[in-house]
Amino acid sequence: GGFGNKVGAYPGYICAAVASIVTGQPVKWVEDRMENLSTTAFARDYHMTTEIAATKEGRVTGLRVHILADHGAFDACADPSKWPAGFSNIVTGSYDFPVAHLSVDGVYTNKAPGGVAYRCSFRVTEVAYAIERAMDIMAQKLGMDPVDFRIKNFIRREQFPYQSALGWEYDSGDYHAAMEKALAATDYRRLREEQKARQEAFRRGETRELMGIGVSFFTEIVGAGPSKNCDILGIAMFDSAEIRIHPTGRAIARMGSKSQGQGHETTWAQIIATEIGIPADDIVIEEGNTDTAPYGLGTYGSRSTPVAGAAIAMAARKNKAKAQMIAAYMLEVHEDDLEFDVDRFRVKGNPEAHKTMGQIAWAAYNRVPPGMEPGLEAVSYYDPPNMTYPFGAYVCVMDIDVDTGTHKVRRFYALDDCGTRINPMIIE
Template identity: 55%
Template structure:
C-alpha cells in the first residue's frame, strides 16, 4: 500500500447552494406544477375525541371542480386505512370510526384548483358524537381516564410502553448511602419544529408506465419509498421519491403524513398528478411535535458536591398514536444518555409512554432522539444541587466532569463515549465569558436592587452537555426494520470532475458544500468541480436520511471511505501510467507521485482520463474511476459543549433579555467552520425560543391553543444576542476523519443554560419552561405556577 501524506485541514468556504437560493432559484415542492395537476385539501376534525356517526360527501362530489373525495371507508376498501409507524404502532390515514385528536384527518378532496378544494371541504357533512378527552399525561393512566385507542382489541388503558436503563439496585444503594439528595420535578413542554416551509407533496401515479413519482418535503426519501411500497403494494423499483430543496425540517419532515398517502391514492384514482400543501395551522396542529416530557429527577452527592448517582422517572406523552421516529430498540429514544458529562457511580431511569388526545409523532426535533430532554434534566438537577448545597454551579460542574484520560468512557447506562476534553471545554467558556467578573457585576446589581427596589437583576446560567449522534450502528439500531447505515456513490469523470450521490438529505445544512469539501479533502478536487446529488431515490444509494445529526457522522463517513477507494484505484492506474510499482507512490492533494522524487507523478485529472481510455491497465483494475460505500458506524459519536448564558431580568414585569451567550462546542474535526457556526447560531436561537416563549398547549377539551404564529411564538433577531463562539477539538477515534456532528448540539445545550440563567437572576430554585414574563413574575412573587405547566 502506498504511503498517504495527509492533505491540509478543512477550512471556511462559502456555501455552493446559496448562489441559487439567495437569488430565488431554489426549487421547492410548491414550485412544481405538472400538466393536469389537481390540488388537494384535508377536512380535519374540530374535536379532540369523538365518534364519527356519519360522513356525507355527496355535495362535495357534486362540485363542478372536484374530481375525487376520499374518506376512511374509501381507504379501508383499498386496505390503506392504516399506516405503520416507526415505533411499530399503526396510525389512521383518514379517521375510521373515531377521531383521536383535534385536527385529525377525516376526508381528502382533490379539485382543479386549491380554492375549489378548500371550498369543497365545507360541503362535507360529518356527524360527530363528542367524547371526553384526556390531554394530560399525568391523568391519562389514572382511573376513569378516557380511552384513546379503544379500537385496539383488549386495550383497557392508555399505557404505551415501559422502558428503563441503568442499574436500579446499584443506583438505589448510592442514594441510600449519600450524604445529600436533591430532587426536582420538571416539565419539558410540547413544542413544534415549525419549519419555514410546511409539509407538502406532488404525487404522480402514471397508469401507462405503472410508476409512482413523488415529490415531497421529506428528510428521508428512501424510507418513504419503502413505506409507499408497503402501504400501497407498489414494488419499490416502480416508485421514485424526489426531495427537492427543503425550507427547513428539524425533524418535522421525517414522518409520513396522511396527506401524502391521500395524494397518492387520489392520483391513482384520477390518473392525474395531485399536489397537497398544508397551511401553517395544519402544520402546528397535526404534524409531528416534540418533547412533552414530565420528569422527576434525583441527584445524590456528598456534602462537598461530589456527584454520585442520578435517578429519573419520566412520563412521556406520545399523543394519539405512537409514531415517534427513533430506533426500534429505544422506545424512549436515547434518553439513556441522561447521565450527561459527569463521572457517576450509578444511574437509572424509567420511562413510561402514554397516549393522550393530542397529535402524534414526537420527532427528533433538532436533537438526537430525546437527548435534549435528558440534557435539560441533568443540567437542571446540577443547578438545583448547587442551589441546595450553596456551591458555585461552574465549580461544581468542573469538579465532576469526566477527565480526558477516562475516554473511551463506558457510562452507567451502557453507552460508550468516544472522546472529549470536558474540563478544557468548560474552562474556555468561562474564560471567554469572564466568569468571575460577571459574578462580581451580578453581586453589585443585586445589592443595588435590594437597596432601591429598582433596576434589573443579572443571571448567569451554565450547561454542559454530551450528545449522541450518528445513529447506527446497524446491529443495534433500525427504524421499521431498516438498518441505519448510509451509502455513498462516487464517480470521477474523464475530465476529473466528480459526482457524489449520498443518501442523506439537506434541509439547509449546506450538504452540497460540506460533502464537496470532503471529496476535495480526500482527492484534491476543487469543491466547485464536485456535484453532490441527494434526495432522489433513482439517483442515490439507500439510506435512512438526515435527522439526529447523522449527515456528517454517517453519510460523511461513507463519502470519505468511497473517496479513499477511488484514491486507491487511482494509485493503481497511476502506477500503470508511470510504469512503476504502485507501492512506491505517495499521495499529495490531487496527485500520486514517486516517493522521494516529487517531480515524477501524475495528477488525478490525468489518472481519470487514463482510467476511461484505451490504455492497458493492471489486471485487477476494470477501468473507470468510481467507488461505493455503505457505512455502518461502529459506534455513535459524542460531541459535547459548554454553554454560558447571561440574562437581565426585570423582576417587576418578568421581562427577560438575553445579554450574552457563549457557546464552546467540541464536534471533533470541523469540515467548514462557517457552516458549523451557522448551525450553532440556529440551535442557540432554538434554545432561547424553547426556554422563553415556545409552547404547544391545549384546553381541557383538547382544543389546540397555538395554531398560528400569533399564539406560537418564535424567537427573532430581536431576542437573540451576538453569539460568542469557541471550540475545542477531540477527534472521534472511529470516524474516518474524526468528525462528530454538530447540527443539533446547540439545541441540546442551550435551553438549560437560558433557564439556569433566569432562575439564577431571580434566586428561584426551579420554574418550568417557557419562562414567559408572566411565568417569571409568578416565580418572583412565589405564587403557584400555571396549572398546565406545574408538576402536581
C-alpha cells in the same frame, strides 16, 4: 437538520403522491395551521423526575431519573432507536456518575400523535435539561457555585473513551477546557461579584433590579447510527455513497442522504476534492432521486456528515487506492513507492515523476494493468461503529425588574465543540 414535523411521513403526503402517480397530474397538498397542528406530531410533553446522590464535598455518587412520556394518540414517528425512549439514556450528560438508573413510561393521550424531535434529536434535549436543572439544584443545596460543582464532576479528558453508567461509549471530549474557555470569554467570576453587589443593593432598597446568571453544559448523542443499536422499524441506519470518475477526470457522486438547505452538496464535493484531488467544480453531486440513489436513511438528528459524509470519504478512498495501482503501472514502479500530493501520485524521492488524477482517470478506461477491471468507480456502505458526542458550554446573563417582570438578556455565550469542521463557512 430535519427536525420537527419534517421528519415524519404523514397520510396527506402519501395520498398526494399516489394521486399524482395515478392521475399523471401535479397534486398539491394544502392545509391550514390548525389542520397542521392537529394532524402532525408534537414533542416535549415529558414529565421528568431527577434525583442525584452526592457527598457533602460535592462529588456525585449516583443518579436516578424517571420520565413520564406523553406520546399522544399513537407513535407517529419511527424513532431511530431500538428503544421507544429514544436516546434518553444520555441523561448522565457530561458527568462521571458511577451508577445511574433510568426508567421511562410511555402513555397514550387524546391529542395529536407524539414522538418527533424539535431542535435536537430524539429526547436528547429533554434529558439535557433534566440533568442540568438537577445539577443546579444540587449545587444550591450543597452551597457550591454551579460552575465549580460541574467542573468537579466532569468526565476528565484522560477517561476517554468513557463508558457511561447507562451504557454509551463517549469517544472523546475535553469538558474542562470547554468550560474554562466559556468562563474566560464571559469573565464569569467578575459577573458573580457584580451579581453579589446587586443583591446587596437590592436588600438595602437601592435597586429593584436583580441579575441572573445561567450556566449549562451539554453532551449530545447524535449521528445515528450503528446498526447494532439503531434502526427504524428494523431497518438499519447506515448510509451509502457511490462515486464514479469519468475518463475526463470529472466525477459524479450519488448520495443516499438529501440536503434540506444545509449545504451538503458543497460539503460532499469538498470531501471528495480533499481525498482524491478532483476540483470541486468538476464534481456533480446527485441526491434525492430514489430511482438511482444508493441506500440511505435520511437527513435528521445530526447524522448526515458523520454517516453519509463518512460513506463518501470511504468511497473516495476506494477509488484512490485503485488509482494508485494504475499510477504505479503507468510509472513502472511498485505502488508502495508512490505518495499522494494534492491531485497526483508521485514517486517518492523523485517528484518530477508523477501522474495526475486526470491522467489516471483516462488510463483507468484505456490502459489498466493486466488483470484489472477497467473503470474508476466505487460504492461504500458505512455502518458507523459508534454514535458521535458533541458537547458545549452556555452562559446567559440577564437583568430582571422584580416589580414588572421586565427582563433583558444582557449577554448569551455559546461554545460548541462539533468535531472536525469540514467547511467552517457553512457551520457559521
